[in-house]
Amino acid sequence: MKRLLTFVTVLFVTLFTSLAQDIEVSGKVVDSKSKSPIEFATIKLLDKTSGSLLVGTTTKADGGLLLITQEDDFVLEISFIGFISKTIEEYEISNGKVDFGTILLEEDSKLMDEVVIRGERSSTEFRLDKRIFNVGQDLSSTGASALEVLNNVPSVTVDIEGQIQLRGAGGVQIMINGKPSVLTSDGGSALGTLTADMIESVEVITNPSAKYDAEGTSGIINIVLKKEEKRxxxxxxxxxxxxxxxxxxxxxxxxxxxxxxxxxxxxxxxxxxxxxxxxxxxxxxxxxxxxxxxxxxxxxxxxxxxxxxxxxxxxxxxxxxxxxxxxxxxxxxxxxxxxxxxxxxxxxxxxxxxxxxxxxxxxxxxxxxxxxxxxxxxxxxxxxxxxxxxxxxxxxxxxxxxxxxxxxxxxxxxxxxxxxxxxxxxxxxxxxxxxxxxxxxxxxxxxxxxxxxxxxxxxxxxxxxxxxxxxxxxxxxxxxxxxxxxxxxxxxxxxxxxKLGLRMENTDxxxxxxxxxxxxxxxxxxxxxxxxxxxxxxxxxxxxxxxxxxxxxxxxxxxxxxxxxxxxxxxxxxxxxxxxxxxxxxxxxxxxxxxxxxxxxxxxxxxxxxxxxxxxxxxxxxxxxxxxxxxxxxxxxxxxxxxxxxxxxxxxxxxxxxxxxxxxxxxxxxxxxxxxxxxxxxxxxxxxxxxxxxxxxxxxxxxxxxxxxxxxxxxxxxxxxxxxxxxxxxxxxxxxxxxxxxxxxxxxxxxxxxxxxxxxxxxxxxxxxxxxxxxxxxxxxxxxxxxxxx
CATH class of the missing domain: 2.40.170.20 (TonB-dependent receptor, beta-barrel domain)
Structure with missing residues (x-):
């Protein structure tokens, strides 16, 4: 009986392995105009019936892609910001391999214009304990320093000495990326060395939660700097x-x-x-x-x-x-x-x-x-x-x-x-x-x-x-x-x-x-x-x-x-x-x-x-x-x-x-x-x-x-x-x-x-x-x- 079970198990494993043979998918993604390779394009293999993701990757520096799958009925999807996404359903499997060759992506000029327009407009987000003003590309901040950017943020005013007020009151704590900074110290005008192009958004926190430092009687202004994540x-x-x-x-x-x-x-x-x-x-x-x-x-x-x-x-x-x-x-x-x-x-x-x-x-x-x-x-x-x-x-x-x-x-x-x-x-x-x-x-x-x-x-x-x-x-x-x-x-x-909070601070x-x-x-x-x-x-x-x-x-x-x-x-x-x-x-x-x-x-x-x-x-x-x-x-x-x-x-x-x-x-x-x-x-x-x-x-x-x-x-x-x-x-x-x-x-x-x-x-x-x-x-x-x- 044990020998029979062992034989049946080996038979099923062998049959399953042969049915689930690996398929190697390859190709190269390039710009249709310049013919230059596109690095970090998103590659997805989707199930042809359900549309669910089977496996994914990004292209290499030469635009090349390589995927391994055990499904033989799939759809290849290629996308990259600023280009028209492409879907390929027809292909041939030869010796366990699919070679899509050179795949051309066309630039989407309309999409690029829409991205620029959206980036230009400042917007306000409301959270439970703060307001976020996205700096956008406001003309009033052209050629501006961080002090001038702040002077264009609702609720904030800056006087001729660079003193910052929130809702008409001083005692404002200025932070950069949620932390105290030498650029906001009293000893000089270093905040002016931050330029508007470095700023992602300004957070105005008139009633900060206990998570924040308790310094600043009228509230906190947090300057969030850009840190680009594009590939x-x-x-x-x-x-x-x-x-x-x-x-x-x-x-x-x-x-x-x-x-x-x-x-x-x-x-x-x-x-x-x-x-x-x-x-x-x-x-x-x-x-x-x-x-x-x-x-x-x-x-x-x-x-x-x-x-x-x-x-x-x-x-x-x-x-x-x-x-x-x-x-x-x-x-x-x-x-x-x-x-x-x-x-x-x-x-x-x-x-x-x-x-x-x-x-x-x-x-x-x-x-x-x-x-x-x-x-x-x-x-x-x-x-x-x-x-x-x-x-x-x-x-x-x-x-x-x-x-x-x-x-x-x-x-x-x-x-x-x-x-x-x-x-x-x-x-x-x-x-x-x-x-x-x-x-x-x-x-x-x-x-x-x-x-x-x-x-x-x-x-x-x-x-x-x-x-x-x-x-x-x-x-x-x-x-x-x-x-x-x-x-x-x-x-x-x-x-x-x-949201309830309690903060304790000891000052020496x-x-x-x-x-x-x-x-x-x-x-x-x-x-x-x-x-x-x-x-x-x-x-x-x-x-x-x-x-x-x-x-x-x-x-x-x-x-x-x-x-x-x-x-x-x-x-x-x-x-x-x-x-x-x-x-x-x-x-x-x-x-x-x-x-x-x-x-x-x-x-x-x-x-x-x-x-x-x-x-x-x-x-x-x-x-x-x-x-x-x-x-x-x-x-x-x-x-x-x-x-x-x-x-x-x-x-x-x-x-x-x-x-x-x-x-x-x-x-x-x-x-x-x-x-x-x-x-x-x-x-x-x-x-x-x-x-x-x-x-x-x-x-x-x-x-x-x-x-x-x-x-x-x-x-x-x-x-x-x-x-x-x-x-x-x-x-x-x-x-x-x-x-x-x-x-x-x-x-x-x-x-x-x-x-x-x-x-x-x-x-x-x-x-x-x-x-x-x-x-x-x-x-x-x-x-x-x-x-x-x-």
């Missing part, structure tokens, strides 16, 4: 020039293979930013005044290089390495005219103060990241990363006073020297576990170390030598360690969703003013709960609600008690005793989406304690400004964003933000309670003309706003852009005019019982012309390698 070699290059001096070059190159993705981006540029300035300080008690007016000219040259690689160890494991090096050369000159007016309203003296400043700012950053995808469920993964960065600044400024007349106009020479260094390390781990398709659990931790040293000295020219002013010079050391751990749980059904801060041996040690722990909910009332209408608690820790330049003497009648200094701000943020949002019209509207409320305000005091005719914790701030606001596309060639994007705030605070036993409001709006109109011409017009308005002591004026401005595509979008010509009517003027006025102060600044119109070219499988960039700081 083969692709890239683009752009060249820009403009008035005032505005010249730059941007370059990107990517190589994608089955195992590796190698990517690089380079931006170089040289800029000048002329500025007109005027202001006054008035001592109301003595009835005296110091007037000043003049011009400043800031020049900047920069280099920014990003290199990285993704190594796909296998389908479930990826190791990424990224390096970023940036270098800035800064120069600044100014000539300011001063005059002193006495109590009799007569000019008693006059003099000129000129400045020459030069600085170099080298920066580098590296990151290693490992991602483990688990095969049991989609979006089940472990992410571990280590990031290190360094930023240095070596700056020297010289100031020279030249008297014109009067006893107060004395000849004087001063100089300042800054030796700044910052090193930062971030270690992070995130784990996501979906229990079901609707329930997901997240947990993780982060450890951030920041170590800073800043040597700053002021010297006067006395007796034919430089003498350091010890009272105004210092060496300031700053070390901060933040440990954070979090957990979140979410449920997302077809109609309703909820140490500062030392070496000259006076003044130490400041603080260690505190905070808990940050978050709640996010959503409900889909109809297919095209949903509601979202959220709550989060945030913190804004004092920055180095807020703590460092150095004196900025650029204008020695208007001095800014830091406050080493500054406390962090804490914010409770609430928000309800409605989202409506239609084929030609989309609209989102939010009502929000923020309650901020230990609010940080710049407080100005007068000593004689000198105004000294210092950040201080002044009371609380309650802000309630309404925001609306919409897009309307009545015709294929015409679209409108608009946003409007209004908030009302109630301030309660006391300074030197005096109540400074007040109520005020502010609003801003933006409207973008895009018109597509025949022959691939596009016109874009952007109008902005920012209302006046009140602070603890001052009133900031409002302004209106307009940007205009024109674009022309040639060679099916491979070459793009851009012309942009920012602040077309030179109407973006920044005015600030402070009126108190004993003093008043006023300043007026304007930079004027910027015109940029650019050309970009896409090669390989790349598309032309809409933007340049520009560095620009407002």
């Amino acid at each position: 083969g070699i692709n890239g683009s290059v752009s060249l820009n020039t403009g008035v005032p001096d505005n010249h730059s070059l941007g370059f990107s190159l990517n190589k994608r293979t089955e195992k590796f993705n190698l990517f690089s981006q380079v931006g170089v540029g040289k800029r000048k930013f002329p500025e007109n300035y005027k202001g006054y300080n008035r001592n109301e008690t003595a009835n005296t005044e110091i007037n000043n007016f003049g011009e400043r000219d800031k020049g900047e040259s920069f280099l920014n290089v990003i290199l990285g690689t993704d190594y796909h160890i296998n389908d479930n494991n990826v190791l990424s390495l990224t390096g970023n090096f940036a270098y800035e050369w800064e120069s600044e000159t100014s000539l300011i005219n001063y005059s002193a007016i006495g109590a009799d309203n007569v000019v008693s003296s006059a003099w000129q103060r000129d400045e020459v400043t030069s600085a170099t700012n080298p920066k580098w950053q590296f990151e290693m990241q490992y991602k483990k995808d688990f095969s049991d469920k989609k979006d089940h993964f472990l992410l571990i990363s280590a990031l290190g960065s360094s930023f240095s600044k070596d700056q020297e400024s010289s100031f020279n006073n030249t008297p014109e007349f009067g006893e107060e106009a004395l000849s004087d020479q001063q100089q300042t020297q800054t030796d700044f260094g910052q090193v930062e390390y971030t270690f992070k781990a995130d784990y996501t576990q979906p229990f079901t398709e609707k329930i997901t659990f997240e947990t993780g931790g982060q450890y951030l170390i920041t170590d800073v040293g800043n040597d700053y000295s002021i010297s006067n020219w006395e007796n034919d030598q430089w003498v350091v002013v010890t009272d105004l010079s210092n060496s300031f050391l700053y070390n901060q360690k933040v440990l954070g751990i979090y957990s979140t749980g979410s449920y997302e059904g077809e109609k309703a969703g909820i 801060l140490f500062t030392l003013l070496e000259e006076t041996n003044q130490e400041n040690n603080r260690n505190f722990t905070n808990f940050f709960p978050t709640v996010h909910t959503s409900y889909k009332m109809r297919d095209n209408f949903s509601l979202q609600a959220g709550y989060s608690r945030r913190i804004a820790r004092p920055r180095l330049f807020d703590l460092n008690p150095y004196y900025n003497i650029r204008n020695n009648y208007s001095i800014r200094t830091g406050n080493p005793d500054l406390l962090p701000e804490l914010t409770d943020s609430y928000e309800i949002t409605g989202i409506f989406d239609h084929k030609t019209f989309s609209l989102s509207s939010s009502v929000y409320h923020r309650y901020i304690t230990s609010t940080v305000e710049n407080v100005t005091r007068f000593e004689g005719d000198i105004a000294i400004s210092m950040p201080m914790n002044i009371g609380t701030n309650k802000t309630t606001g309404w925001e609306i964003n919409g897009k309307y596309t009545p015709l294929d060639w015409l679209s409108f994007n608009g946003d409007f933000n209004y908030n009302y705030f109630h301030r309660e605070g006391t300074y030197e036993s005096t109540d400074f309670d007040f109520n005020a409001d502010q609003w801003s709006s933006r409207l973008t109109t895009k018109i597509e003309f025949p022959a691939d011409f596009t016109l874009e017009m952007v109008g902005n308005y920012q209302s006046k706003r009140q602070t603890f002591q001052s009133l900031m004026s409002g302004y209106a401005m307009a940007d205009i852009g024109v674009r022309k595509k040639v060679l099916k979008g491979k070459v793009i010509l851009n012309l942009s005019v920012r602040d077309a009517f030179a109407s973006r003027i920044f005015e600030s006025e402070t009126i108190q019982d004993s003093f008043s102060q006023y300043s007026h600044r304007m930079r004027g119109r910027f015109v940029t012309f650019g050309l970009s070219y896409g090669f390989g499988k790349g598309e032309a960039m809409e933007f340049s390698g520009q560095k620009r700081r407002f």
Whole structure:
């Protein structure tokens, strides 16, 4: 019996093996026009009856394909982006082989045009805890830096100093690819070295979940950089020039293979930013005044290089390495005219103060990241990363006073020297576990170390030598360690969703003013709960609600008690005793989406304690400004964003933000309670003309706003852009005019019982012309390698 079973088994195995003979499928895929081989074309063998996938692969560098199958009734399908897909059903099997020979693919010009058009249009995505603004190819961002891109994002404004506000409030945490970056540090304008062509999207997170770092009272802005994943070699290059001096070059190159993705981006540029300035300080008690007016000219040259690689160890494991090096050369000159007016309203003296400043700012950053995808469920993964960065600044400024007349106009020479260094390390781990398709659990931790040293000295020219002013010079050391751990749980059904989270952060801060041996040690722990909910009332209408608690820790330049003497009648200094701000943020949002019209509207409320305000005091005719914790701030606001596309060639994007705030605070036993409001709006109109011409017009308005002591004026401005595509979008010509009517003027006025102060600044119109070219499988960039700081 056993022999019979053995014989039957061998017989069936032999019969099955003979019936399931391997069939070798081969061929070569080439471009029908150029006859060049097409690498990485997708090859599929499909079951002829069911259409299910039997086996698949991609073509090699020579266009060759090779597949092995045991099915003899199949369909061969070949596809590649930009080409018409091809299906072959007829073939002959000879000696267990099928040779399809040379397979010609034809370019699909219509599809390529559609891909370019889709890529041009910015779009907004709504997630449970954030909004994503895809940068697209907006003309208003032509020749732009990251700061200008942000200024075109709804809810975000950027002032002339590059300070970023979200819904009219500061305390914004800027991240790059979800992590802190040396390019967003306070020590320089490095964010401007990121060019618009490097940016994939901008995420605006007004109520971040517990997964995110709790830093930033008004929320998080996350800049997501492009990392091309197209197979083969692709890239683009752009060249820009403009008035005032505005010249730059941007370059990107990517190589994608089955195992590796190698990517690089380079931006170089040289800029000048002329500025007109005027202001006054008035001592109301003595009835005296110091007037000043003049011009400043800031020049900047920069280099920014990003290199990285993704190594796909296998389908479930990826190791990424990224390096970023940036270098800035800064120069600044100014000539300011001063005059002193006495109590009799007569000019008693006059003099000129000129400045020459030069600085170099080298920066580098590296990151290693490992991602483990688990095969049991989609979006089940472990992410571990280590990031290190360094930023240095070596700056020297010289100031020279030249008297014109009067006893107060004395000849004087001063100089300042800054030796700044910052090193930062971030270690992070995130784990996501979906229990079901609707329930997901997240947990993780982060450890951030920041170590800073800043040597700053002021010297006067006395007796034919430089003498350091010890009272105004210092060496300031700053070390901060933040440990954070979090957990979140979410449920997302077809109609309703909820996400709950809790984050704990321990902060260990140490500062030392070496000259006076003044130490400041603080260690505190905070808990940050978050709640996010959503409900889909109809297919095209949903509601979202959220709550989060945030913190804004004092920055180095807020703590460092150095004196900025650029204008020695208007001095800014830091406050080493500054406390962090804490914010409770609430928000309800409605989202409506239609084929030609989309609209989102939010009502929000923020309650901020230990609010940080710049407080100005007068000593004689000198105004000294210092950040201080002044009371609380309650802000309630309404925001609306919409897009309307009545015709294929015409679209409108608009946003409007209004908030009302109630301030309660006391300074030197005096109540400074007040109520005020502010609003801003933006409207973008895009018109597509025949022959691939596009016109874009952007109008902005920012209302006046009140602070603890001052009133900031409002302004209106307009940007205009024109674009022309040639060679099916491979070459793009851009012309942009920012602040077309030179109407973006920044005015600030402070009126108190004993003093008043006023300043007026304007930079004027910027015109940029650019050309970009896409090669390989790349598309032309809409933007340049520009560095620009407002």
